[in-house]
Amino acid sequence: MSKTRTAASETEGARDDTARSPSLWLAVLSLTAFAALIALGVWQVERRAWKLALIDRVEQRVHAPAQPIPSPGVWSAVTAANDEYRHVSLTGRFLHDRETLVQAVTEEGPGYWVLTPLQRGDGTQVLVNRGFVPSERRDASARRDGNPDGPVEITGLLRMSEPKGGFLRNNVPQHNRWYSRDVAAIAAARGLHEAAPFFVDADAGSQSGGGPIGGLTVVRFPNNHLIYALTWFALALMLAGWLFVTFGGGLFRRQRIVHEPAGGPDASARRTGSDAGTIVEQT
Template identity: 60%
Template sequence: MTDLQNETAFRPRSRLAVVSILGLLLIAGLLALGTWQVKRLFWKLDLIARVEQRIGAPPVPAPPRSDWPNVSPARDEYRHVALHGRFLNDEETLVYAATELGAGYWVMTPLALHDGTIVLVNRGFVPMERRDPKARQQGRIEDEVKVTGLMRMDEPKGSLLQSNRPREDRWYSRDVGAIAAARGLSPVAPYFVDADASSIPGTLPVGGLTRVVFPNNHLVYALTWYCLAAMTAGMLVIFWRSARKSNSGAA
């Protein structure tokens, strides 16, 4: 066999090897992505189950100051808690909100507790035309009150479209640290509480509007990656058969 014949025979074999390696690597990557999505699926289902259990549980005392360093989303997000204190109504902050009731504001009101600490409470929603506290005097609570609601984590980054503007008193996210600094409040818990529905029906703000939604498309993603892996494997098999026939014909 001449050198030209050897080179001609070598090229198909080298191409077969390269395509085979790349195809197998691609299949392995797609299978890994599918398996990762399956793990994410079980993690998400466990998260949903834990959150639903927290929401439906009786209220427990909110974490005190000594426990603030341990507060975390995994442990505390959506925990049903209870607080006793007095609202600092003159220090409330309105945070822009788009809800099922339309556009308006969340009313973030500091709650002064007996131990001297402060927890921001999202008392609920008010429409834009009722943002002035004088337009909702009936819902203003001056006496000591018990608040129950869901623990929420700080939102320091602002919304996707707007950043908070403390100097202009324009707020688009419930940034506990920034709101506390703007109002001169201290010490303030590193979380806030979404209050349950008001005990005074028909008054503003409207509480109990927390939406607990966890997108769960992991099964669809997993099936997609596995299907792509199967399709790639099928194409690789077809390529191998074609190469085998070509080699047989050449022989």
Template identity: 55%
Template sequence: MSPVSGVGRANFEAKDMIGRADIGSHAAPSKGSTSRLLLALLGLLGVLVFLGLGVWQLERRVWKLDLIARVDQRIHAPVVDAPGSQSWSGFSVPDYEYRHVRLAGRFQGGANTLVQAVTELGGGYWVLTPMLSDRGFTVLVNRGFVPQERKAEFERENGGFTAPSTVDGLLRISEPGGGFLRSNDPAANRWYSRDVDAIARARGLTDVAPYFVDAEASGADSWPRGGLTVVNFRNSHLVYALTWFALAVMLAIALGGPIVAGRRQQGAAR
């Protein structure tokens, strides 16, 4: 076999390099295609997630509208007796909250609890006073609001308030723990929420109902001022749903745009 000449060897090596470059040029698009496929799959997953969140918000909207209708019906329904101890074992928030109830008994003013609050009248306190009902159990009654500047006056005049009374109002559910970023401090007598269990323990109360009652409106010149309960359920679920659906559409367009452009280029090349 004759030895390969220098020129022949050079041609062979050049062809070999061209072949490797050609292989590399085919391999690179393969990696790029894989990346594009992964991105497309992630984008499709995002579209499905956005659609799912939109549907969930629509379901929440149906639930919220039903809640608003039920609460409105209860608020304007005829007054009924506050639930007694025989009902407490099966006490359920959806079944009882915002019922229009009546409670008769005697206030125990020596165990008042002032809970910090902000109302349409400014900053001050809710006045929660235990009432020993004529039926033998105790209920915390939110008698109303006292402004900050009237706190000392109220405490002087109402410290021994034990008048027999009949209270009509809305049944409310306990607010455990405290307010936003502020925890109740029973030892220091600082309260930021109407936590029935904690207040009952701090005041040494027994046989206490697992709810409190927001008293109805009192006289315009009397303190505490009742009837300031705000019944307002935020219902922005339709806006949220439309937002999620819009994001799904925008993401779908972003995914489909390059595909459509690519097919147009292929059609033009033909």
């Protein structure tokens, strides 16, 4: 009876130790998660460096003296990375009868951007975002005094086309409803066959009295990459601590060897086998 109870006790203890010990698959998943968190943190650090370089580049473009817009021969090579927000200048005559109103919300409130083609001397056209008008001035007749008829010189920021539409709202050219400054679609709707693939946000100083309010371009680039990086690294650190406690804690536990004489006072309670004279205890 005593031997049977002892064997059952040893089997139960072995089962408990197995249940308590972390499994291999859990270790592999934890290490994979740790590596992924570190990779995400490093990626955010790299993104932050890229964003800071972008902000510095754009700031230099915005505040640089105005230069002539790219010539038609290189329009196909104009890209956001190389050209957007360049301070440019151009001359021509506005085609006010082909203006397009694009819904907008600005610091002045809700209303419209007024995009008007500028006919240039070489026969090409460039869409110019002349600025913002509130809803009560959307009709061109309400701002006729601000629409110059003769040649004008415009300075502003080169912007890339905004195809298809705005957030959850698609442009509807056939109904003259516009939610984004889609240059190709506006040019097609207004019969502009030599239009540039970009548009220009006019400076405030380019507008005449009574015209749209220019100079409202918002140049802002969210830069939260440092916070994201610190978050990923903090999660990796917490996971590393959990891994250490769960898998590595036993490496630093001291063992105390207890030698008991064969007839010690606790022998009946602690001796279960022929080698029970030496007992190992965790401390």
